[in-house]
Structures are given as C-alpha cells and as structure tokens.
Amino acid sequence: MRKTHAFACSFGATLIAPHQTRFRLWAPSSSSVSVEIEGQPPVPMERHPHGWFEVTAPCGAGALYRYRVSPHLTVPDPASRAQPRDVSGPSQVVDPRAYDWQENEWRGLPWEQAVIYEIHVGAAGGFRGVRDRLARLAALGVTAVELMPLSEFPGGRNWGYDGVLPYAPESAYGTPDDLKALIDHAHALGMMIFLDVVYNHFGPEGNFLPAYAAPFFHAGPQTPWGDAIDFRQPAVQAYFTENALYWLMEYRFDGLRLDAVQAIGERDWLVELAAHVRARTEPGRHVHLILENENNDSGLLRSGFDAQWNDDGHNALHVLLTGEDEGYYANFATDPTGRLARVLAEGFAFQGELFPTLGRPRGMETGGLPASAFILFLQNHDQIGNRAMGERLTVLAPPQALRAAYGLLLLSPQIPLLFMGEEWGSRRPFLYFTSHPPILGDIVRDGRRREFAAFAHFSDPARRETIPDPNHPDTFAASVPLADEAGSAEGRAWQGFFATLLRLRHARITPRLPGARGLGARVVGPGAVAARWRMGDGAILSIGLNLGPDAVDLPDWVAGPILYQDPPQPGGQGPLPSHGVVVHLAEPRPPSGAAHE
Secondary structure (H helix, E strand, O other): OOOOOOOOOOOEEEEEEOOEEEEEEEOOOOOOOEEEEOOOOOEEOEEEHHHEEEEEEOOOOOOEEEEEEEOOEEEOOOOOOOOOOOOOOOEEOOOHHHOOOOOOOOOOOOHHHOOEEEEOOOOOOHHHHHHHHHHHHHHHOOOEEEEOOOEEOOOOOOOOOOOOEEEEEOHHHOOHHHHHHHHHHHHHOOOEEEEEEOOOOOOOOOOOHHHHOHHHEEEEEEEOOEEEEOOOOHHHHHHHHHHHHHHHHHOOOOEEEEOOHHHOOOHHHHHHHHHHHHHHOOOOOOOEEEEOOOOOOHHHHHOOOOEEEOHHHHHHHHHHHHOOOOHHHHHHHOOHHHHHHHHHHHOOOOOOEEEOOOOEEEOOOOOOOOHHHEEEEOOOHHHHHOOOOOOOHHHOOOHHHHHHHHHHHHHOOOEEEEEOOHHHOOOOOOOOOOOOOHHHHHHHHHHHHHHOOOOHHHOOHHHHOOOOOOOOHHHHHHOOOOHHHHHOHHHHHHHHHHHHHHHHHHHHHHHHOOOOEEEEEEEEEOOEEEEEEEOOOOOEEEEEEEOOOOOEOOOOOOOOOEEEEEOOOHHHOOOEOOOEEEEEEEOOOOOOOOOOO
C-alpha cells in the first residue's frame, strides 16, 4: 500500500482534485488579485475578510502560475511549493501525494542519541549528492544530518540565508521528490534529518511581499537584514507556524533548527510555535526543535525547545586553540579557561553578565537544564564562513590541541555537532558565497569587505581587497570539500579517529545521557579545565582538558577507569600533558547492602 503525506496549508496552491487547484493568498495591500496560469486566461480571485483572496481553478500538478497583485506586477506565490525558474519565475503546483514513502514506521530517535552533522546541500552536490554520503556518515557514527536552509534563493549559489520563498525547496538542488527521497533514505539508515529554517528575515532579492502585504513587516523595528517581520499579525504567525509543520509533516523532517531567533521580536510566538509542533506531530514520534539564539534565553529551553547551539562553548574553545581575541572573541579573551569551565558545568558562560561587545547583559541562568540542552561544536558554517578567508581549525590550531578538543567535544554530555569535511580534517576553506544579480553582488562584496576593516589584519584597504568576492563562482568552488582529501592517508586517519570517539560515545555515554547533570568544573591551570557530571544511571563522568603550554595536575575527583586518553600515558597516571585530554567513567555504585558476586 502506498504511504503518502500532505500538510494542508492555508496559504498557496492546494491540489484538491487531479485537475482542480485551490489558490489562496494573503494580500491586504491589494485591492484585487487574479491568478495567471500559463496557457489559460487570468482567473480573478474572490476577496475575503482580513486581506485574503481565494479561488479554485481548473489545473493540476505541474501547472505554472503567478499572482497579479496590481495592474503592473505579477509575483510568485509566497507559499510556493516549487520554483523551477528561480525566485522571480512562476510557481508550480505540486502534488505532495505523488511521493510514495518507503520508511513508514520511522519514528525518529531520542534527542540524547543525536550526533549532528551540518552540511551545505549545494556544496555536497544537491539532494542526490547528500543522499550518496549518508551511508558513510552513518558508519562514522553520525545520527542526525542538519541541512543548511533550503528556501528558494536567487541564483544557484547561496548559503541559504537569503531565501525568500520558505515553502519551496531550492530548485538548483533538485526536485521536491528528490528531497523526500533523501529524507526517506536517511530514515532507512537509522538517521535523523534536521532542517535549518530562517524565520527572522527574507533575502534582499526576490521578496515581493512589501508590494502586496505591507503589514507583513514592522514599520519601525529593524534587524541586521532589514525591516523586522511583524509576528503580531495572525496571518504572519500562521505563515511561519504552518511552514514549520509543513516541513515536519509533509517532508518528514525529524527536527528544525531556528536561525537567529533573537531577531524575532515577539518571543511569545516562539513558545506558541513549539506548542503547535508538539500538539500536531504524531504521538510517539521524536521531533526536535533547536535554537540559535544570541540572547542565551534559557527560558525557551524550558518551553518546548530541545537545545540551543552553544556559541559560548565554541568561542571559549576557539580562543584557547588559536589565541584570537578580535570581534566577539574579545568577550572570551580575558578568561577563556574560566568561561569554558562554566560552559561545561552549567551550559552558558554568560548568564546575565555584561557582554562587552554588546555593552549590555547577555543570557539567563541555566539551573536545572540537562547537559543535553546545549549543542557543542568546534566549527560550523558561521564560525568558519564568517571569517574573512574562511579558514578551518585544521589550519589555525596545533594538531594535537585540536585532537584533545575533539575528545572533549565527542565525549562530553553536551550534544556534539560537526561541520561537513571536519570528519576528514579538511583544510579547504568554507567561504561566504552568493549568486546575486551584478549590482547587488557588488554591494554585498563591498559591504563584506568593510565589515573586516576593524580587524588588525585587514586594516589596510589593499589587504581587504584580497577577501574573496562572495558572488564570484570561484568562491563557491573553493568551498566545496574534495573527495581527494577524504581518501588521502591523512583523511582516512582523521575518519578513524572520529569513528573511535563516536563508538565510545554511543556505547558508553549516550545510554547514560537522559538525566545527566553537571557536578561542577574548575580551572586547573592556564588553558586547562576539569569537569564532571553525574550521568542518568548514577555513573560519574569526568574530563580533564589541557590546551595550555604546560602539564597540569588534575583534582582527585577526576577519577575512575579511563575511558579515553590522548596522548596515551604509561599506566594512565601522572599530570595531564599539554594538549592532552583524559576521560574517566566511574560506574554507579551498587545500592548499600546489595549482594555481590
């Protein structure tokens, strides 16, 4: 029996019979709207209260259409399910029930089992290219692949954060059914698939909403990307809430990562979104909601969201590994070891303290949250790609120090995240890239170069000219990880290293994660910390990490059988050497009076 999934959206084109489609558009700034289907005369849409227009027209799957929202303007559907001719072209009617799902019994995995791998679909060869990589990632120990944003963006090259049509998978990557086949295949391998979604802004090219739905945006508040979206509007709330459910229900994604939610002014909507997702997804299905949030708003982690990207952890580790202290690293440069100790003990380093570069307090207290509420990483698309030259840690940090940091990353109770190519020690950059029209491309290039004027290395205007042009095709090409790297002796060694750590994690750490809580952490030397946690079964996990220049003594409570040590020490004893890590796991003690064999 065929198994299909379709989510009923209140926006856009809904196929209601083989040759009948209902069109629905929120256009409060238009006095009249018609739908123009290629090969047919225009069909006027009936005006309904609160700015809605609707009509049922004689067309089926594959029909191309636009909305005429004024005598001089036709626009694509803001809820288009497919854009075969890019953001300014016609939208396409899609039959979501055309895809026959194979993995009908898949219910996802508990959050504690997540080992996340972030990937840029375009740099991986489109939906089919990602699909071809999944078996290797599963064998490595990855349990969740997170796709960078897929919303249709201008041109064929983009990070995805310039998307303007949030319901349409990027046409340069493949068809909607190609995306579903990718997700289906991941589920067959026992892997989750997450999607990065952008609900805080639209890209600068191809966003026609202001022309016919001006109330979609605030008149005054601004974000770093332009006018803020007005989440006070019921139609705006529904547009994004339905988008989240559409990806989860129709495409069967296992979770969403919400980009930069600090730019969403109406925090209550985020809480309501999580509640809608929990109420609407099927009982027994594991669906996970992840935040990126500069505000360190721990309250959201108590209100339906599973975890947040832990930028504090990354920033402290990056300073210790590289010594860099400019930009936002300045907030961690004065005491990176102390910041890291607090990250390991409590999750966030900043929980209401003054954040120097912002000039205001940042964060909220994290008491009572499990360690798994925080996603730890050494690299991701932002932390590599927002560098002027896109360098990875493999070219910035001492190799043994980096190995030690990975021991912490992959064996601590926080949820680990890796970035594409990281598993084979890629030295290729990951740069910021776009494919905007020439004039906009020039503006983006010049603006990006100005952003780095405050950095000492780029204070010279001539040096800033060496920063790659995001719009040049070579910038994208340079950002594609190479198979030759993965297949080299060094690449194979890195993959063996990651596989070893992930086998340990899945066998000894993951089963104990539910209920794990921090028992404290402290600085034990310059660049050196010791931390411990009581795991859900009562076992005590302790980790010593030394990224400093000298060996350090660890406290007595870093004890128990050694689970992992790098570099190995004779007998496993003695001070922790420079650029070293040691992980101990003490099994839970049997209850008092229990029988012993």
